[in-house]
Amino acid sequence: MPSDFEPITLTGSAAEDVSLLEIIDHVLNAGVVIHGSLVISVAGVDLVYVGLNVVLTSVETALRNLRASDAAEGAIQRRTDR
Amino acid sequence: MSRVLAYCGFLDDGQITLPKAGVNDAPVEVLACGDLRLLWSEIEWPFEQAGLQRNALDFHRVIHHVFQQTAVVPFRLLSVFDDLGALEVFAAENGERFVADLKRLREYVQMESVVYIIAPRMPADPESGRAYLQQKAAAIRLSAEHAAAVKEAVNAISRDVHVREVKNGSRIFVLVKRGDEDRFRKAVESVPLKEPVSRRVSGPWPAAEFLSAAVKTPQTAGQP
Numbered sequence: 001m002p003s004d005f006e007p008i009t010l011t012g013s014a015a016e017d018v019s020l021l022e023i024i025d026h027v028l029n030a031g032v033v034i035h036g037s038l039v040i041s042v043a044g045v046d047l048v049y050v051g052l053n054v055v056l057t058s059v060e061t062a063l064r065n066l067r068a069s070d071a072a073e074g075a076i077q078r079r080t081d082r
Numbered sequence: 083m084s085r086v087l088a089y090c091g092f093l094d095d096g097q098i099t100l101p102k103a104g105v106n107d108a109p110v111e112v113l114a115c116g117d118l119r120l121l122w123s124e125i126e127w128p129f130e131q132a133g134l135q136r137n138a139l140d141f142h143r144v145i146h147h148v149f150q151q152t153a154v155v156p157f158r159l160l161s162v163f164d165d166l167g168a169l170e171v172f173a174a175e176n177g178e179r180f181v182a183d184l185k186r187l188r189e190y191v192q193m194e195s196v197v198y199i200i201a202p203r204m205p206a207d208p209e210s211g212r213a214y215l216q217q218k219a220a221a222i223r224l225s226a227e228h229a230a231a232v233k234e235a236v237n238a239i240s241r242d243v244h245v246r247e248v249k250n251g252s253r254i255f256v257l258v259k260r261g262d263e264d265r266f267r268k269a270v271e272s273v274p275l276k277e278p279v280s281r282r283v284s285g286p287w288p289a290a291e292f293l294s295a296a297v298k299t300p301q302t303a304g305q306p
Contacts, residue, residue, distance in 0.1 A: 020135070030158070031158050031298075032293070032299075050253070
C-alpha cells in the first residue's frame, strides 16, 4: 500500500521521486525475458502491491531456483528449449 | 561463474552518452548489430542476495541513463546470457525485430496509473459478513468506474492504452509522446477520487508494456 513505498531520489538533472518497489517491479517484470521459465516465478507476484520483505523473499526464491537450475544445467536447457 | 547481463537495446544516433559503470560497478559495454546497440556487462552470477536491491537500482540507472535520451527496449534483471557469443547470436537473430519496435516507439514513453481500493476490514462478528461483502463489492465497482474514467481522461494524449487487473484494482499503462508526461499527470488528477478508491501515478518508463510479443519473449539460440 502507499505507506509501504519508500520514495527515493534518482541522481540526475531532473530528479524524479519514484518508489523503490516500482523500480524493482519494473526491472524484474517489464521488458525482454530470455529465460522465461526461470523468471515467471518472480513475475507471477504482483510486486507493486506487496511489501519490500515479500519482494525480496520472492527474489530470494527465484535465486534459489536459479542456483538449483544452474546445478542441473541439462534440465534448464531442456526446459528453455521447449 | 561469470555471465553476460544485458541491460537494454537502443538505436544509436551518435549523440547518445552511455554510463560507465553498471551492476556491481562492472564496466558497461556496447554490442553493435546493424542499427541496434545492446548494453551489457560481465557480472558474477547468481547475484548475492544481500546486494540484490543495489543491483536492481544499478540496473535501473543504466537503463534510465539511456532512456532519458532515447527509446530503449529494456531487458529484465534476472535475464542473463551464458557469454558474449550467446548475446551476439541473440542480437543477430532478434535485431531486426528490436529495431522495428524501437522505431515504432521512438517518440513515446510509458506512463502508468494504478487504481486500487483500500479494502474494508473483515469484521470480527461473522454476522456482519454480508455487509462486509456488500461493502467490498461496492468498492470494487467504484474502482472499476474510476479506472474507466482515468482511461477516458487520458484518451486525448494516449497513443495506446493497456489495462491489467491486479489485486484490489487495475493497472493502466498508457503510451504517450515524450514530453506529454505532465499532461498525463494532470489528466489523471482531473478525475475526482471517491473513498475508498486510491491511485498512484508513475513514469515515464520505457514502453515495455507496448513491445511486440516477439520482442518481449524472443527466440533464443537453440529454441525452435
